[in-house]
Amino acid sequence: MDRRHFMMTASASLLAAGSGAIVPIRVRAADGGMQVTAAQRFRVGDMTVTAMSDGFIPLDPSVMQGIEPEGAARILEDNHYDPANIHGSVNTYLVETGGDTWLIDSGADGVFGPTLGGVAGVMQALGKDPAAISKLIITHMHGDHIGGAVMDGSSFYPNAELVVTESDVNFWTSDEIQAKAPDAFKGAFDLAKGVIAAYGDRVKTISGEADVAPGIVARPLPGHTVGHTGYMLESKGQSLLIWGDTLVVAAIQLAKPEVTTVYDTDPAQSVATRKDLLASVAGTGQMVAGMHMPFPGVGYVESAGEAYAFTPAHWEYF
Numbered sequence: 001m002d003r004r005h006f007m008m009t010a011s012a013s014l015l016a017a018g019s020g021a022i023v024p025i026r027v028r029a030a031d032g033g034m035q036v037t038a039a040q041r042f043r044v045g046d047m048t049v050t051a052m053s054d055g056f057i058p059l060d061p062s063v064m065q066g067i068e069p070e071g072a073a074r075i076l077e078d079n080h081y082d083p084a085n086i087h088g089s090v091n092t093y094l095v096e097t098g099g100d101t102w103l104i105d106s107g108a109d110g111v112f113g114p115t116l117g118g119v120a121g122v123m124q125a126l127g128k129d130p131a132a133i134s135k136l137i138i139t140h141m142h143g144d145h146i147g148g149a150v151m152d153g154s155s156f157y158p159n160a161e162l163v164v165t166e167s168d169v170n171f172w173t174s175d176e177i178q179a180k181a182p183d184a185f186k187g188a189f190d191l192a193k194g195v196i197a198a199y200g201d202r203v204k205t206i207s208g209e210a211d212v213a214p215g216i217v218a219r220p221l222p223g224h225t226v227g228h229t230g231y232m233l234e235s236k237g238q239s240l241l242i243w244g245d246t247l248v249v250a251a252i253q254l255a256k257p258e259v260t261t262v263y264d265t266d267p268a269q270s271v272a273t274r275k276d277l278l279a280s281v282a283g284t285g286q287m288v289a290g291m292h293m294p295f296p297g298v299g300y301v302e303s304a305g306e307a308y309a310f311t312p313a314h315w316e317y318f
Helices: 003-016 069-078 119-126 143-149 166-172 175-180 183-202 250-255 267-281
Strands: 023-028 034-044 047-059 086-097 100-104 135-137 161-165 203-206 211-213 216-220 229-235 238-242 287-289 298-304 307-312
Touching (some): 034 238, 047 119, 047 143, 047 229, 069 250, 086 119, 135 211, 161 166, 161 183, 166 183, 175 183, 250 307, 267 298
Parallel strands (some): 100 135, 135 161, 161 203, 238 287
Antiparallel strands (some): 023 034, 034 047, 086 100, 211 216, 229 238, 287 298, 298 307
8 A cells, every 4th residue: 555545544544533633635725736734623612613724815915904014014024924925814613513513604615716615625525514514604794704605506505594693684685785885895795695595594694692502602793794793602611702804814903903904894893893802802711713813713812012912722632
């Protein structure tokens, strides 16, 4: 047996055994080649959570507002990033608990180009059937969070209840608001309308601090979109707050929470939400996860003077 065949067989055996092993996933890299990333599993009490990478969005410092390009570049360089080559992670989180399987955000599929759309392949490598997802829980209705919910106009998760905030649905399906939106954003409305139509009577709208299912509670985090929402998972005295897009470019917005992005529906509200949330979790030991934090996006926030720092969670072997 050659080395390549052995490694493939070993990986498959570990996965079948249900271990916490690295599962190799091939995703498209910036240069058109392929990169290997991983799905990372960890526990929150009795829940098993799997961080899955959908790929990345190429970002430019010009998407940041409230900071001069030179200042943004300096912060990025201090964090060992190339300001001219920023990769914005796109993460999703699979939650298995009590016989149920939920997916928090769907990734983008091909909505934003070839560097995204990895979730379906990750799930296949993990042996997870889209038909087994009982709830597709959405943090907000931007394309990189709902694009993977549909394929060829039909729901990609045929048995899933689509959980989304009422305010986001009302905003993104409004013909009146779409008509007033800049041309570059009009397609976002069409995508949202298509997703809602594809899930039909399986759409469940929520508002406020709603109980989504046993062990998961919605936490409103408005500003990035009108209905932008995080989700708190709790089990056996442990918890994980999945905060969606509270941070879009983490290095900059941890250093300067007042910095917004061109993607924010209400920039002032997004700043207030981000400042309140960071202050509330810093130094508390509350584990958090974000869709645009460097993959797998899970860790802890600490105070760093007037700024904040992020400490990635340790890898779990189980």
